[in-house]
Amino acid sequence: MPQHSTNQKVVFITGASSGIGRSLAFAYASHYAKQGLVLGLISRRETILSDMKSQIEKEYKSIRVEISACDITSPSTPTLLETLTSRTGIPTIMVLNAGIGHQGKQIGQGDISDDAAVIETNLVGAMRVCHWVVGVWERVGCVGHVVGVSSVAAWRGLPTSAAYSASKAGLDVYLDALRVEKYGKIKVTVLHPGYIDTPINDMMEHRPYLISADKAAQLVLSRIERGVRQAFIPWWPWTVVARLLAMLPTWVLALAARKFTK
Template sequence: MNYLAVSFMFKGPHKKKVIITGASSGIGRELALLYGKAGHDLAITSRRKKVLEDIAKEIRSFNKGGKVILASLDVSESADNFKVLPKLAKDLGGVDLFIANAGISTNSSFGQKSFEADKKVIDTNLIGLMAGISALQPIFRDQKSGQIVGISSVASFRGLPGSASYSTSKAAVSTYLEALRGEVRQFGVKVTVIHPGFIDTPINQKLKSRPFLVSSEKGAQKIYNRIESGVRSATVPWFPWAMIGVLMRSLPEFLWEKIGPK
């Protein structure tokens, strides 16, 4: 057995410094638990601080030795990202992995008083993600390493009637991260974009139809695996959503518009 193998055996896996937004429920919560169980140092944020405190307590009960800190943050308040996230990174001693997960949806549609709800979706899902990444950008640039992960959606593949603002926000997230990847590679920073299908989380639990639904635990585990493998982009679960995505993109517009809400 060579020296490197012996050294790895004694040191164990690299402990990461991880920041997750929207960690109070759904995918964000499950990812926080997974990274906590792996013993990484964690900073978790959400609008619901009390819920975060309960999650932090659960993570500490694993006794894996990782640090857990938390902060209240509404990512739609752009300026707050620049106050909260750099401080969390400082308290962690840096940031190796930033998971921009916070997101909301709305059921508002054309003909309703939907602008404020639609604006909140864009401010949270897109502007909030961009603000969070921008707030941490100086740290990533200086340390010349790290990984940025954005949680998009299969809804980004095509404008879904009845979910115009949500589809728009997620399509923009995917495009933004694709462009960002080419900008940050010179600093040794990786960018991963995840496109979940229907994972059982509060954001979709009021929908009438959720085809190919998987549990939040199973979905988050698959997302965790994709993040840790360092993929550029991934559809989760891969089957059947990767194939459905191809169909969504290729379906003629006169057929696509027929799927609108009745």
């Protein structure tokens, strides 16, 4: 196990090959171009990560990028993360961003294995990575920062997105428990994006208040840097929408859902 270096910032990002994670890797590289930074990029598609490594290291001489082709649903994840850490040093920030979308089906329709895959990736996969990094920080006595990329969908069980909402609500509650267990030791930030223009949702007909992945990554980076407890991405209108969603009577949501799914 490599030693923890107190002055080297090492940021691990899961789901770094696409969308928010990819843009966040470039945003970090640009932001730390002067001070330097080590990035650990994690996802299943190794070729994309390898291209990103070349691109970032060519453009930003002070940024070192190491990659790991890792499926976070696999039990081999901790071993792969150890190998990555032997090249980067111990991560100081772990961004739990990898995720998959829902199939747009109601409960009882289609195959349950699709819903199980959403939970397995967005919740159990994120827990697997989080469990590993917290264990490492405990062993070396290091103060780390966990960032969970959740969703506005965590604020209410959304029709035709039940498994997705459940996965994100589960992640929120899991990270809240971490916050309590490691109070004063580990910083926890939970981010709730609205609609961000990425492949996860580009098949959807309605994507209100859509923003680009680059814009979202800038907001994500600034919230991580400020060490906030929770934030919506972007702030407007999701701060209001999420709270309204949580308060709406079931019949109002059911009527709205019928209108949108017609």
